[in-house]
Amino acid sequence: MRAAGALLGLGVGLAFVWLDPEAALRPEAALAALQALGAALAVGLGAIGGGSALLQRLAPRLLDDGRGLLHAAVIGLMLHALLGLGLAGLGLFVPLGPSLPSLLLGLGWLSRPPVRAELNRNEALLIGLLGVFVAAGLLPALAPPVDTDELYYQLSLPRQIAETGLLPGGLLRPDGSRPLLLHLPFASAYALGGASAPRLLHLGLAALLLPALGAWGRALGRPAAGGLAALLLVGSYSVLAEGGLAATNLPAAAAVLCVLDAALRGEAIGLALAAGAALGLKYTTAGGVAGAFLVARMPLRQRIFAGVGALLLLTPWWARNALAGLHPLFPYAGWPPPQPGTEFTFVYLEKYGAGRAPLDLALAPLRAVMSAKVTSFRFLGKLSPAWVAAAPLALWGLLRIRGDAARIAIAGAIGLLAWVAGPHWIRHLLPIAPVIALALGLGVEGAPRPAAGRLALGLATLLGLGANLLPLLPALADRVGVVTGQEPQAAFLDRHLDPLPAVRFVNEHTRDDAVVAVFFDWSLFYIERPTLLGSVEDHIPSRDFLLRHGPGSLDALRALGATHVLVRRAGFLQKSYPFLTKAELDRAFRDPEAQLGERLLLEGELLFERHGVAVWKISP
């Protein structure tokens, strides 16, 4: 009967969209969204089927409650990536990569694993927050991508893999040398459903975090703790804004939560699998993973066994780098200096946050909440003030209660310390954020008067909504037109992407066999020609190439097959690098850019320039 009702509703709804004389939601936009949703579901459900079947055999207790779905999804996506890596290694990704991994993993459903979605109807707060999170993510997920990281990395890599079947990497595409744990499933989703499919897959996986937190709270006898943790997350701009993007931070957060859950339930195999997934998603989860291993309820021998297992799961990625002549941990280690005897700084830690003096480091978590900015490197994001409001009462509660809550808090604290030691971006805090949120929720509920803590947390959330929602709402409203099909995609992109005229010129006016080297720009996703390089923020690949090849840079590009150069005027400002002397800034940043400009002037032919983005022909 339910199926009949669903069919009736779907049928009438689709007929309404199709026949609407005002075409508020254009049918082609609705069909594109449905196709993307179908692709995301195919990859996501396939992964859950495979992951849950494996866990059913190796760590069945992890599937006992609502947390099981998150475990299954994380492990399943890792299996999907390993299958994709094998197919790419055999040169078979293009015909088989989009569907075969999902089909194989989907066979796991035949074993009828006991995985289920679990939302307690009494948890209105959690259900409401889940709705808000998904609603806030849907519009960005369905709009054409304009996010810098998506264009450069998170979507351009999957697109490149889906179209060529090749796994990029090395100095020309260093991000491709990371473990591609999410990007291979993204590539499958992209091939099946376009750019929105990987983002819907990401949104679905990130959304699973919230019911998992609820289930964990219930499992520890404090059912409201999960809702409070979810409120901390969803009340924060940095979490909400990331839901509808293709990104790795929230999937890494899901994996870290699974690591800690497996550790506290004494499931060594589950711990190994989840830790392998977490580290494969982001090496920067190491702090949270180490914290989980420290508080794990298992003997040291089992922890060592789990650690070795996790590292074994990473070896295919390390072997891939080693076979390509790179350091296994490239690009994080083994980056060869561009010139003998010089150092090349990979990350300028001083650039982020509010200082690196001991007092600054001690205050970094507080400042990340109270004085972060969405649009500057002062933490580059925004968190709800409820994180701070909850802390004192939660600490009181955590000191009173025993058991897993204290261990969760210790793991969260270790993850937080690791973040303090690294770059102070809020998005780097996200992988450990659900663990900290859960610890705070449990602490508030464990305090003598939980109502006081809930009130503090609720009021602070309410007062923080302005700062956390205002940057988001205009962006959401801006996407309504293009998502419903009322605004053409080209017009939307014209409004958002300065380099688009140059990219369009490349797509329309260069030969099909042109190869475009991209310097100081990140629009790779929209370039419909093979590309080399591309870079964001500190523009490491671009600068490294220019420092490495010096005046012979154009010859080196020609030797690599490049026929054109797309270059953005980067104009590195001293105020962005106040910790560098002028000489250091010139040597590492301005000189390479100027040198490229000089060589292009003397050897290239300018074909197009607008908004400081130029296209040069460099073929002889």
Next chain:
Amino acid sequence: MIPWLAAALGLGAPGLALPLYAHDEPCADPRFPAVAGGWLFSCDAQGRVAQALRLDDGHAVALPVAVEQPAVGPGCIYVPGVNGGLWRLGDGAPEAVGAVALVVEPLAAPPVTDCAHIALLTDTAVQAFAVGDRVRRSVEARPAGWYPPALAWPWVAWIEAPRPGERVLMAYNVESGERRTGPGVQGARHVIGRDGLFAWADDAQLWLWEPMSQAARATPAEAGFSAPLSLDRGVICYEERQAGHLDLRCTDGLAVQGPGHQRAPQRSGDRLLYREDDRLMLYTAPR
């Protein structure tokens, strides 16, 4: 204006090059700031062409519409679109010229005007029309993109791309409908028209062509690789690629060279606007 006062207020002095700091705001389209008929058109902080300066007497005018890619002519500016039109510049505020055909389709390159006619490129056609004429003459084309068309009425010329990556010069007589291919074979770029002549560069030479008689003159030069040519009273000015640097040269012998690169020449009588590294400069030829 009193002639001696105007001369005193005018920019530059014979034999000197001076930087024009007040007009040095970077433009979204690097072909601006531009000189046309003694007027310098420069940009606002948003990179839109927003102001004009008469070089002879320093008279400054705020343009009625600021856009990134207008057509500038000798004492006029044309802006396509519903808010656009053609304005003549003079001693007072810019004066709108009525009855200019409305252009709303997306353009493949900036339009051009000689103040009496307008030419523009879409992705599939070249269009030209006289100011005051509501009928646009159109001919099918595959413009190379980015390069504006050129006007030497009744001829309009453009860089055609028969296939991506290929470029030849094409010209069309708006009145007779005749269509001609320019001399030279491949690699044509940066066509500009004035006084019945077209000039452009290809990979080895500069061309000056009179389309009516088909008389053509080629000058060997490595030019036009990064900036358009300039054509003024039959004199072509261009960037010349020397070993290790760029200098400016004009076919009447005027040259600007020195440390750094001299780029993007725009000639107007005895004045030459150009860029030296990132600075906008105005050079006045010695008398």
